[in-house]
Amino acid sequence: MENILEVRNLSKRFGKINAVNSISFSVEKGNVYGLLGPNGSGKSTTLGILLSTLNPTEGSWSWFGQPGTPTDVLKRIGAIIEHPNFYTFLSAEKNLKIVCEIKNVNYDRINEVLQLVGLAERKNDKFSTFSLGMKQRLSIASAMLSSPEVLILDEPTNGLDPEGIIQIREIIRSIAAQGTTILLASHLLDEVEKVCSHVIILKKGVSLYCGKVSAMTATKGYFILQSSNMTELKHELEKMTEFSEIKTEDNKLIASIEHDITAEQLNRHLLSKEIYLSHLVKQKESLEEQFLELVKQNQ
C-alpha cells in the first residue's frame, strides 16, 4: 500500500508544555483514519504542523514522499481546521472563487461541490447569514474544490446539532466511498468508530496506537454469562485454559477470552458439565472500552 503521509518523531513544545511528544504514524492511501484523543491531546497541533501553519520543534514528515509541506502539496489536500474561516461579507460563491484561484481550480467546480453539500441554492447569500451547520458544510465544499487526494477534518461535527452531525457524517461517508483518503480528528469515539477503518490514538501528545480499529487490542472479546449456580460456573470457567480473566459484575460473570472459543463450543462444554446457562453473550470490546483500556495501560 502506498503511504500518503509519514510522520517521524514529531514534537511541538509551547513554552514548557509538550503539546506533541515525538509521535510517529503513517497514513495509507484509500483508508479513513481517525485521530483520536481527548481535548488537549495534540490533535489540532499535529494537523497544524502537517498543514504548515505551525512550526514543529523537532521531527520530520513527508506527504506523497516529499519532505515537509510544500505549497503544491497543500493544493492536493483538502483541510478543515477548527471553525470555518471565510470572508464573512462575501457570498458563498465568491468565497469559493477565492479558494479556486488559490488552488488553481476552474470555477466550474463551485457548483459541483455546492451540490455535494446541499448549498447550491444559498450560493449567492453572504457567509455571515449561514448557520453553523451550513458554514461547516461550506468548509467541506471548499476543501473538496480541488478533488483532493486527502481530506483532513478537525472535529468537523463540533458544536453542531444532531441533524447537522448526521448531514456532515453522511457527506464524509460519501466522500470516503469515492476512495478519498480521510484523516479525521475527533474526541468522539463513537464518531471515529462509525466512520473510520483505522485509528491513531493520542494522549497528552504521545501516540498510543496506530493501526486498524479492529486490531486495536490483542483481546479476542469476552463472554457475559449467567447461571443458577454461579459458583460452579465460575469454578468451571477457571479450570478452562481459554480464559485469561474472570470477574463478577452485576450478578453476571465476565470471562475475557485468551484462546479463541465460540459461544457454541462453550455452551456444549458447560452442558457436558451439567451447568445450564440462563444468559450467554459473546462480545468484542467497543472502541470506547479499548480506548479506555489503552489509556489506562499507558498511565
Add this chain to the structure above:
Amino acid sequence: MKRLIRIEWLKNFSYFPVILFSSIYFSLVIGFTLICAQTIPIFGISIKLLDQGFLDFPQIWNFLTYFTGLLKIFLGLIVIFTISNEFTNKLFKQNIIDGLSRKEFLFSKVLTITLLSLLSTGIVVSMGLILGFSFSKSTELNLIFKESYFILGYFLKLFSFLTFLLFITVLLKRVVFVFLTFFIWWVVEIILTVIEYQSRVIEKFDESGRNVTEKIQLLTDYLPLNTMSKLVEEPFQRIRLIESMTGGKYTFEIPYFAVITSIGYSILFLYGTFYIMKKRDW
C-alpha cells in the same frame, strides 16, 4: 501575478471599510485639488493660492503632492482594515492551508499597496496637469517636468507609509492596537526630533532679524515617519509671500537621503512582515 490580483480583487472589492475609505480618500483628493483655485485661509491669513504662485509649474507638484499627502491616512486605513481582517478572522491561516504560500500572500498585499499608491499618484498627476494648464503662468515643457521628482517622491511616500502600516498590522493584528501603536510611534518621533533639535541646533539671526541658522542633518530625520515626510518638503517656504518676507530665494534640491532611507525602510518592513509570517505559529 494576475492570479494574485484576482484574489485581492475578490477579497477586497466588496469589503465595507475598503469602499468607505477609498471613496472618502479619492473624493477628498479630487475635491481638494479642485478647491485649490479658490481662496483658503492659512495661518489666519486668507491667501489666494493662485496669487502665491502655487499653481505655477513647477512648484504646483510640490504643492499638490504635499497637501494630498496629508490625506494618506485614509489609504492607510484601507490597508489596516483589510490586513487586520485577514489575521483576526484566521483567513491568512486558511489561505495557507488552501495552498497560498506566505510569499504569494505577502506579494499580493504588496501589489495592492502598489496599486493604491499608483492610483493616487495618477490622480494627483492628472489634477496637476489640468490645474497647471488652466492656471500656470507658463506651460513650457521643461518647466512642467523640472520638478517631476515630486511625483516619484509622492509615490514613494505613500508606498513606504503603507508598508510600515502593513508591518505593524501583521505584527499586532488588531485594528485598535495598530492605531494605538501608530499614534505612540508618531508622538515618540516628534518628541525625539524636538529633543535633538533643542540640543544640537543653535538658532542664529542676523541684524535684520532673518533666520540664518545653519542647516545640519539631524539623526532623527532618519526615523521612518520623519524620513517619509522629508520626501515631499512643505511648500510654504517657496510661496511669494514668505519669500518676500525672508528675502531669500527658494532653491529646490532632491532629498536623496530621504529617498534612500525610505526605500531602505520599505525593504526592512516587508522583510519583517515576511519574517513574522514565517516564524509565528498560526
